[in-house]
Amino acid sequence: MKRLVIVYPHGFCSGVARAVATAEALLKHFPGETVYCLNEIVHNRQVVERLIGMGMVFVRSVEEVPAGARLLFSAHGVAPHVVRQADARGLRVIDATCPFVTKVHAEVRRFASEGSRVICIGHRHHEEVIGVAGEAPGHVVVVENAAEAEALALPQGVTVAVVTQTTLGQAQVDAVMEVLRRRFPELRLPESTDVCYATRNRQQAVDRLARVCSRVLVLGSANSSNSMRLVETARAAGAAAELVSDLTQLDGLRWHDGQAVGITSGASTPESFLDDAVAVLCSRHNFSAPERLEAVKEQAQVFRLPAGVLETR
Numbered sequence: 001m002k003r004l005v006i007v008y009p010h011g012f013c014s015g016v017a018r019a020v021a022t023a024e025a026l027l028k029h030f031p032g033e034t035v036y037c038l039n040e041i042v043h044n045r046q047v048v049e050r051l052i053g054m055g056m057v058f059v060r061s062v063e064e065v066p067a068g069a070r071l072l073f074s075a076h077g078v079a080p081h082v083v084r085q086a087d088a089r090g091l092r093v094i095d096a097t098c099p100f101v102t103k104v105h106a107e108v109r110r111f112a113s114e115g116s117r118v119i120c121i122g123h124r125h126h127e128e129v130i131g132v133a134g135e136a137p138g139h140v141v142v143v144e145n146a147a148e149a150e151a152l153a154l155p156q157g158v159t160v161a162v163v164t165q166t167t168l169g170q171a172q173v174d175a176v177m178e179v180l181r182r183r184f185p186e187l188r189l190p191e192s193t194d195v196c197y198a199t200r201n202r203q204q205a206v207d208r209l210a211r212v213c214s215r216v217l218v219l220g221s222a223n224s225s226n227s228m229r230l231v232e233t234a235r236a237a238g239a240a241a242e243l244v245s246d247l248t249q250l251d252g253l254r255w256h257d258g259q260a261v262g263i264t265s266g267a268s269t270p271e272s273f274l275d276d277a278v279a280v281l282c283s284r285h286n287f288s289a290p291e292r293l294e295a296v297k298e299q300a301q302v303f304r305l306p307a308g309v310l311e312t313r
């Protein structure tokens with residue numbers, strides 16, 4: 001027999017729950033009408049495939065959406081020029097951007113309007129960072145790691161501020177901040193941290209999990225930033241950790257008797273996927289009924305659905 005330990009909290013965060021509920025509400029309230037979504041509503045294949053099955057059409061650009069149609073913006077947010085493009089096409093926009101991402105957009109606007117150059121710590125090709133940087137083109141520079149922070153060339157005498165992608169690993173942020181604080185002693189910071197509560201809690205939880213389980217499975221998609229950070233956090237804590245994005249992967253893994261395997265899921269991974277993974281492990285791979293590890297007490301915020309969800313035509 002092998003032990004299975006599920007850590008809490010895991011899975012959906014407030015922003016993802018709101019975005020998914022928004023998508024479902026639109027499909028329910030506007031039957032017979034095609035509802036479009038710009039980019040993946042959240043970075044999770046199971047969620048996106050389920051919404052496609054319910055009739056949602058995912059697009060990569062505003063130009064793909066017929067004039068006048070209803071368009072949903074994903075939890076990751078968009079740059080202001082995308083909003084203007086949608087307006088120009090007469091699209092009826094529903095904005096499911098997570099309020100924590102909206103907060104970072106507001107910080108960028110404020111810092112830039114005060115004349116600061118804004119350093120955004122994050123992954124430059126991630127949709128959230130593209131949207132944030134688009135708030136003040138020419139004022140924002142993206143830095144992915146400490147080496148880039150070290151190499152950054154900014155004009156002499158300029159005021160420098162910093163914001164952060166919401167789903168980064170704490171170690172990555174700390175490493176970059178150490179360089180930035182040394183190089184820019186007058187560095188301006190947001191009033192509160194940009195890395196959101198869900199990201200921090202899930203990382204702290206998986207860190208504890210990795211200290212009691214030699215192996216950790218992180219359920220999530222490869223393009224999910226917070227899921228990938230959970231894999232890194234578990235490895236940094238000493239566990240062998242891997243991302244599981246498809247249940248068929250579980251049958252290809254090798255297990256050892258007596259092994260304790262920890263399980264968590266990213267903030268965009270539906271609980272049904274975790275339930276299915278546990279069922280596969282117990283029924284096909286001789287794991288005992290899962291134990292619970294309550295690692296972090298979480299007070300999740302409940303966000304109201306965005307404007308436009310329940311409007312009538």
Ligand code: SF4
Nearest residue numbers: 013015098100166196
């Ligand atoms: S991970 Fe954090 S910032 Fe991203 S959607 Fe969830 S609550 Fe919002």
